[in-house]
Amino acid sequence: MPDTPALEIEGLTIRYGGTVAVDALDLRIGAGETVALLGPNGAGKSSTVNAALGLFRPAAGRVRLLGREPDAAVRAGAVGAMLQHGGLPSETRVREVLRLVAGRYPTPWPLADLAATVGIDGLLDRRTDALSGGQRQRVLLAVALVGSPPLLLLDEPTAAMDVEARRAFWATMRGLAGRGHTIVFATHHLEEAEAVADRVVVVDGGRVVADGSVADVTRGAGERTVRFRVPEPHPELAGLAGVTGVGGSADVVELVTSDAEATLRALLSRFDRLPDLEVRGASLEQAFLALLDGRAADRPTTRPTTGADR
Numbered sequence: 022m023p024d025t026p027a028l029e030i031e032g033l034t035i036r037y038g039g040t041v042a043v044d045a046l047d048l049r050i051g052a053g054e055t056v057a058l059l060g061p062n063g064a065g066k067s068s069t070v071n072a073a074l075g076l077f078r079p080a081a082g083r084v085r086l087l088g089r090e091p092d093a094a095v096r097a098g099a100v101g102a103m104l105q106h107g108g109l110p111s112e113t114r115v116r117e118v119l120r121l122v123a124g125r126y127p128t129p130w131p132l133a134d135l136a137a138t139v140g141i142d143g144l145l146d147r148r149t150d151a152l153s154g155g156q157r158q159r160v161l162l163a164v165a166l167v168g169s170p171p172l173l174l175l176d177e178p179t180a181a182m183d184v185e186a187r188r189a190f191w192a193t194m195r196g197l198a199g200r201g202h203t204i205v206f207a208t209h210h211l212e213e214a215e216a217v218a219d220r221v222v223v224v225d226g227g228r229v230v231a232d233g234s235v236a237d238v239t240r241g242a243g244e245r246t247v248r249f250r251v252p253e254p255h256p257e258l259a260g261l262a263g264v265t266g267v268g269g270s271a272d273v274v275e276l277v278t279s280d281a282e283a284t285l286r287a288l289l290s291r292f293d294r295l296p297d298l299e300v301r302g303a304s305l306e307q308a309f310l311a312l313l314d315g316r317a318a319d320r321p322t323t324r325p326t327t328g329a330d331r
């Protein structure tokens with residue numbers, strides 16, 4: 022069925038005691054999409070990923086992976102996952118773990134090719150308890166990929182990786198995306214989302230607060246950056262109309278503004294010249310922070326603990 026979504030979540034609600042971690046969340050991800058799940062600590066990303074994998078029963082809502090119940094999709098090898106606290110059996114060699122997992126699938130990814138793809142060729146005979154954090158992540162990725170699943174759910178997959186390993190990881194992911202795999206990943210590295218994702222979904226307080234391409238989300242946040250050269254510091258710039266942040270370096274000022282026109286008017290009334298003036302759209306990071314700041318301002322000082330009670 023070509024139109025069956027890879028992941029479909031309707032009204033997902035997850036509670037831990039009195040805490041509502043996920044609050045009637047809806048999300049539909051089409052086959053072949055690469056989607057970044059963004060959100061501050063405690064937003065509900067891991068809970069959503071775990072529930073999508075059927076690791077626990079939600080308080081309410083419905084999840085389908087490629088049209089199937091989570092358990093059935095996992096059993097059929099349709100989904101591969103890397104979880105935040107994913108473990109490997111101890112006192113075993115990497116090769117044995119991968120052989121064991123491969124045995125569950127009818128047509129597993131050939132071991133040598135898989136190892137080369139995720140950059141663990143040199144680790145196959147290493148004991149799992151002798152791996153560094155980043156090496157462990159790569160082995161966990163190999164475990165997730167062994168069945169060559171059409172859907173990958175990855176929770177902060179590059180958290181322990183160094184720059185080179187992260188680059189290699191995303192090169193592998195791009196290759197898989199190019200072959201039609203659906204990739205859903207939670208991350209705090211906004212530059213990864215910007216570089217890799219077709220779509221970003223921002224979650225806060227257990228709900229989706231923005232959803233679209235990076236361009237949509239940055240445009241939607243309404244922030245702009247006004248940049249120009251100025252020979253000395255001007256502390257008063259922080260108070261100019263529209264300005265929500267001041268940055269820059271040496272003799273360059275970068276003003277983040279929610280009203281570029283008002284900011285430019287205020288600047289032109291103070292300075293005769295604005296050398297090398299540039300007005301740019303916000304980066305994803307600026308948009309993300311503006312979005313969460315805006316929501317924080319809307320919240321009462323004491324956050325309601327049970328969104329589901331509303």
Ligand SMILES: Nc1ncnc2c1ncn2[C@@H]1O[C@H](COP(=O)(O)OP(=O)(O)OP(=O)(O)O)[C@@H](O)[C@H]1O
Nearest residue numbers: 037040041042060061062063064065066067068069
């Ligand atoms: N096992 C648990 N027991 C109690 N509360 C939990 C449990 N797991 C998560 N929570 C709470 O649920 C909320 C959502 O947590 P979750 O781990 O899903 O967020 P997250 O977006 O993945 O955060 P992070 O970016 O820090 O990993 C938080 O308030 C968290 O404290």
